Amino acid sequence: MTEKNYNPNELLICTASRLMEDDTTAFIGTGIPMLAAALAQKRHAPNLISIFEFGGTGAVLEDLPLAVGERRTFHKALAASGITDIVEAAQRGFVDYGFLGGAQIDPYGNLNSTVIGDHDHPKVRLPGSGGGNDVGSHCWQTIAIMRHDKRRFIEKVDFITTPGYLTGPGAREKAGLPPGTGPYRVVTTLAVMGYHPESKRMMLLATQPGISVEKVIENTGFELLLADDIKENSPPSEEELSILREEVDKEKFYI
């Protein structure tokens, strides 16, 4: 394999950024989604409307926010309100995409960011839902950004913090979650996955540059469905990398 001219975080950011469309609303959390949204605004989606949990709607992401409530999340924004206004907008169906993360994910896209081990006697106490559960409940399509290994991609998560397709087809609706919502993509340093339209189980759609299908399977702790035509993503372009390094994250906070 030839020497790559990008690092794993840059690959994740560029891959997630390509999924962001112009003229859509996207619920953005701390970290990689912020960088991906900033890159998208500067490249192919100038009117990507970023939605930040504590009240920022439509910020121009000129500088990188370090927290979901800080001033850069409403820099030159269209509105600065508060958390109930934002999540109520999502509950009413206004938010197209939601970006999520977690310590564990299962084949139905359920995410754990609460505990490793038993809830009342945890091995590791994690930060908790925060806005994750709200995003996973109300946004039309959610995109999880994850590190890809067998400890994280597991058959059953220790705790369902944020709903994916729960136990399978129809389970979200049965639980009372809004019809037509749910996980859409999972972006990792190894691959991009979607969900089978009927079984709602995770399905490999594309591998990252230079990564084999076998390697993705090896690093997934459950049976991964395979799309008929698995693509290989193109590497981050010179244009993407130069915007990312010279404009989005000048201070090299994340990359």
Added chain:
Amino acid sequence: MNVLEEGLGKMLQPPDINAFRELNRQKPKALIDKRMTEAEAVSKFVHDGDYIGTELYGTVRCPQSLVNEIVRQGKKDLSVAGQGVFELDMLLAAGLVKALDHTYIGLEVYGISNCLRREVESGRIEHCVEWSNAGIAWRFKAAAMGIPFIPTRSMLGTDTLKYSAAKVVEDPFTGDPIALLPALILDVGMIHVHRADKHGNAQIDGISGFAFELARASKRLLISAEEIVSTEEIRKHPDRTIIPYYLVDAVIHAPFGSHPGEMCYVYERDEPHIKSWVEASKTPETTQAYLEKYIYGPSDHQEYLNLVGKERLQELVDMVPEAEK
């Protein structure tokens, strides 16, 4: 109503909306001077065993000078509405928290909270009841509305609901499942604002987080402000008054009250200071050393600011972009 599911989590603060009304009736409606120091406000209004909440959070417009004073006075066995970063880390570091209505405690870009891990994994925190972020804000909203609960479609189908104190019921109108969140009435709420008058009329610039809801969900409300302004100044822009005076019990003048967090348009986050805490929080010994240096050592907020240094504070002011001042 047909109850379909009940969360296993303990109801840490059962809402009594009639008692809340009675208490609100008793609150003075006269325009009295409520200014006092952090030490006076905490000593008068915060008690051992209270249920408290802060707004916005740790690194953003946070009532840090009030939280530091709670640590200084060692108010213990607290229950806390857990949406926080730096400020809740201080309470956890000092071992003052007994129970959490939890949604997020972490250090955002710097990762998970070592103090939260130590306190929960050791069992020193007796209850960790889970909620979503909006779930907690809506619980405040229900209290603010003066009603016992509020329905939502968050949390359904998950362990977040299973380990909460919410209930899922059959919507009596449609028959669909819907989650009911109990109102959350705080014993003490604390909010840091840009400006307030001596009566407690308070204004916030930028996003309002959940200040509107939390202010109206508090039995006792402490407002710390960057600036104390005249009532005439407040009356010039009444549309900006998010918290009217009658909600407020104490007004504390706290310049740089959110340090090391930011105050939008006024000063920026003190990144090296936050990083030094992230490092210090890694072991119990270095955690205690940090508390000694920055909280137990200084006798009040002014001494804390002296320790941080005038030059450093000026740098944080200068970092605010010119166009946003």
